[in-house]
Amino acid sequence: MEQALLLYREAFPPSSLALEEFGKRFGRFAVRPIGASGDLSGFSFVVVLGSALWTEEDRAVLSASLRINPLSLFVFPYEEVTSLPPAVFHMLWQGFLARLAPSSSAVRARVLLPTKSVLFYPSAEPELLDIFESGGIPVVSPPSSFSLTRQGVDFAMMPEGKRIGAFVLSPSWKETTPVAFDDETLSTRRILSLSDFWQSLPSLSLWGKNVVVLVSPWGFSSEEWEMVFALSSLCQEGASVVVLAEEVFVAEDGFEEQYRQAREKGMLFERVSLGEIVLRPTLDMRRIQVTARATKDGFPLSFSADWCVYLPERSMVLPSLEGILASDRVLFRPRVSENPNSLPFSTTLPGVFFVPFEKKKFPAFFAVVREYLERPQAVELQRLVIDEEKCALCLTCLRSCPWEALSIGGTLKRRRVEVEEERCHHCGICTGLCPARAITLLGYETNELRPVLVWSESK
């Protein structure tokens, strides 16, 4: 009969009902608090009364600290369930226990911390460097030519082999106008960007003039919206100001109040779809006729603008990593990560971040990078991974495997070598013999070896 272990946290001891059910499922079992020491080997199931908020990483860290196979560790969200009525709890607990299945193959893992150092590419702003230096994260200055390779959770900077925990890209920002202006409209010279308009304000007389502000929904900064709200002072000087935007940005401290005040002063805000805006110069070429359609009711809007001011649309251009991130099959082009679970400012490549546009966000950016560098990451050990792109199907591995764990599979069109986990003894003979270097035994890569024991004798 299988032997099971029930681990609980001191704050949430198991109820008698829980223990009774556990005893019914497993004949032989032991119950211990998480912190208690003792031999944990020999249990085929380790059930932890945890929380639904535990992430996969928490589990990995727990299994590594307890030195047990992560596949035999099962977490039940006990903390959330204790307050439920006994009948409901009984049903959930019983269902959880019934679904437990033994693991078919052993997985070993170890927990690694990234090296505490950051590399900025191609350059970094001095303010950002100061924040990192004062925060205790050393910044590595890149040599004139270098390349990066992945080593476990780190990057290694070649040719010196220096280890880097996080790689930060400084993007360049490409500015475009929110609406396409044609040559005829531009020749009126009544179209200005917001910053240009602010600079020329003292020399303009705006009494009785109409100002139309076009705001793009992408790539604005909160400082720029502050400038938009500040344009309401023109209303008191006798001008009329209309803001055409897809969305008014109020998600910042004090912005709701500024928005309210701007409207009180007579500034007009209208939600429109920027794609439908038509700009046409008047016959005397002194004004621009702006036609749009309100999102709210589809009612056509028409303004005759003396000045057309736009807030530029910014798109981020990440530097290309061609020739830097060494890889022989894919030229990595990092993109901004759209996964809501990943850290902010992170790209699709783990450990690669991008610098935000606003300087206000630099402290937050530093906090994100520090969190990444201080968070332990679980790394699998002893699993065979075959890179299909490199594999030439020479079948050397099939012939060399002493355990016949490798076989040929896949489809007729695309054959591939498959590993049978149950048979693999992780001897690594195939990794050493593969002529294409397509097989890796996780944790035993050339650069990943770490000494198990170190003896030093000082004379």
Place this chain on the structure above:
Amino acid sequence: MKIRALGCERSGFPALLKAKKEGMLSVGDCLEVFSLPCLGVVSEAMLFELLKEGDLLLVVGCPPGSCYNEWGSTLAEKKIRRAQNLLDEAGVKRKILLAFATEEKIGEVAKVLQDVRVSP
């Protein structure tokens, strides 16, 4: 002198532990021990990587006839010979030594290291 020792989990690593206990490994000032599932993983690149920060690399594995994975040790022997040839051709003075030992028979570790003591 900094020695780096590489042992397979089945017999090389326990043999190294025992050899250390019996004082056979007190050749250098510093000893770092690496453990591998089998010597079959060893590649020339790995040997050179390990030699980068050590003066001597000692590889200990099962005797070829009794290797748990049949030809792990045999393959390692071939690769070590090739790596040592490359080192000699390049004129690098560092050495890779191979010893076949188990926990019960650690004599070969001492024998291999004897040569180092004589001609450092």
